[in-house]
Amino acid sequence: MLDDRKLKILYAIINSYILSAEPIGSRTITKQYNLGVSSATIRNEMSDLEDLGYLNKPHSSAGRIPSDKAYRLYVDELLKLKRTEVNTKKKEDIKRILIKESREIDQLLQNSAKILSAVTSYTALAISPKMKSLKIKHIQLVPIENKQVLIVLISDTGVVKNTIFRLQEDVSEEQLNTLTNILNDKLRGLTMDQIDDRLSSEIIREIYDFKNIIDNVIPIINQSIEDIYSVEIYSDGITNILNFPEYKSIDKVKNFISFVEDKDLMVDLLSNNSITQDIELIIGSENVYEPIKDCSLITANYRLGDKVIGKIGIIGPTRMDYQKLIEDLYLFSINISEIIDMLIGKQYK
Amino acid sequence: MLDDRKLKILYAIINSYILSAEPIGSRTITKQYNLGVSSATIRNEMSDLEDLGYLNKPHSSAGRIPSDKAYRLYVDELLKLKRTEVNTKKKEDIKRILIKESREIDQLLQNSAKILSAVTSYTALAISPKMKSLKIKHIQLVPIENKQVLIVLISDTGVVKNTIFRLQEDVSEEQLNTLTNILNDKLRGLTMDQIDDRLSSEIIREIYDFKNIIDNVIPIINQSIEDIYSVEIYSDGITNILNFPEYKSIDKVKNFISFVEDKDLMVDLLSNNSITQDIELIIGSENVYEPIKDCSLITANYRLGDKVIGKIGIIGPTRMDYQKLIEDLYLFSINISEIIDMLIGKQYK
DNA sequence: TGTTAGCACTCGAAGTTAGTGAGTGCTAAT
């Protein structure tokens, strides 16, 4: 373990480097932090910290920069602190802005990414909620004029999807009702996942009577479920990356932006839900993906009720103000959860 | 007017510059194009072309580059040619890819931007269709379980919007039907635009009987209409800009990306519908917006039936292969129109 | 009169060199 002085020096270097983006020399530390020892001593300690893997030198006559291991140490310490006091005013301020133009969940997330990137000056990410573990409470087929039929999928959290389609032939309202009942018998209480399996086999066998319309309904339900599966990625503030001195080479910029614009990668990045922790950090080389091995990713879960259904996050050079950013992200995640609750509650519950 | 030789030289310079991105010297022209005159003559002609405003010199001892005026001349000539033969195979190839994952119009446009940017290596843009000039054929209120009501707005092109909301109190199906009739009486045949006005005044006065639910319904309809108004911008291939030698300075990149990511600006850029022409070009300094005064924008309209409802486009440095790009864009616009017709036809008509 | 060869001149790009200064690491003294 690191002794107290080494830790103080390491933290001093981290803090200075976060601000300046320049390698930190021993004299800088002695001048800015009153540690009561000379620069020569600091130099010795820094040399030790380098041997231990907490510091790196860009070249032999430069100052030191913190390694990913150093950030990890620093951040783990931060995460141990309980987030007891939330800055209520700031939280409510953000909430007010978020609510303003968010009538639907996708708007909310788009909006959140926008505000989050503005607040943090980092690139912000969000992933749309995963609804597929929701249980179906009710399926309803509703006739509309002229052979058009509406299918509504309702879960205990409210309406999750409605689609309108057109039948080939006329069907009586009575027939639709019977079909509605059959579908509900078979599917109620199942998750979207399970419905997917069930639809193709069991049901079709049992309702030959409705063959003429079931051929239409099944694909539509399938399609609706597919839409529920489908995830959306919202990002904002990509240009923020260009303000960091780390990104002055076009090649790095290209790699970064290409990466963030790749939906599949983003989905993967924001999907591995460890539900145990609400804030997660991946620091530099801990990243699986090459293009962001010198970036850190901070993510926070948002919830529907007590169920984690999605994530928001920010990404940027490892040299970041973890303390402030973790707090910001925490505020956003709480706000998003609360607003989702409100939106679904207001409209459907 | 330019005589034939000047024109040939100018086109030669444009073509060479489009390929090389380097200022073109007189010797390059004599070597690559067999014009039957020496480089000295070319030099004299180039000097004239410069005086006429068709060529620029980056500095006194460099070759020439085409001015925006030159591109305008070149492009206007291109646009005069009729697009008689469309490359049918290419069109169908693209169509097949576009259809594949486009079950809804927004997916189609997102997809189009993606493929368009891949095909052209430029940044591709698309704007969602403007539906607000559509006429309402029918409004329907449908009761769903548990105080929830569905509102469907149907135009002659099909369903344009459906929303589910929840009432404070129980309302009988009969009441809903009556209300449906009243709403249809008042609103049928109006455009979305007009409905917006009508809703707030006339209607409310006439249906005091339904005060308890009308207070809910009006805002929902308003909201639905607002959603129909709301435009979406789809962009893809932003990183393509980084491959152009014109964009090797981070500042330029930042300006460009910030510009393209600004939704309001993009809406403005893609909104001024001149319905007379299907392909439009804005070249370099013709652009109103500072950040893209050295870019060209090519846009093409897409239609629903014979009505122009939106645009797709590409944007990049003025030095572009206008001929190929105009053709590509034209193919896409035709395909998009056809697929929209199919989508709306299949699902609703 | 239009075209061309010849040549001096221009100017950015790329390469070279020298100087600067922040920073390290070692040694010897405290």
Place this chain on the structure above:
DNA sequence: ATTAGCACTCACTAACTTCGAGTGCTAACA
């Protein structure tokens, strides 16, 4: 164990040089 002192390192910058593609002018030519 700490520190002052000092030689050494090395990226960065600025000034200078070289190089070459390209122009524009002049004078000769068809």
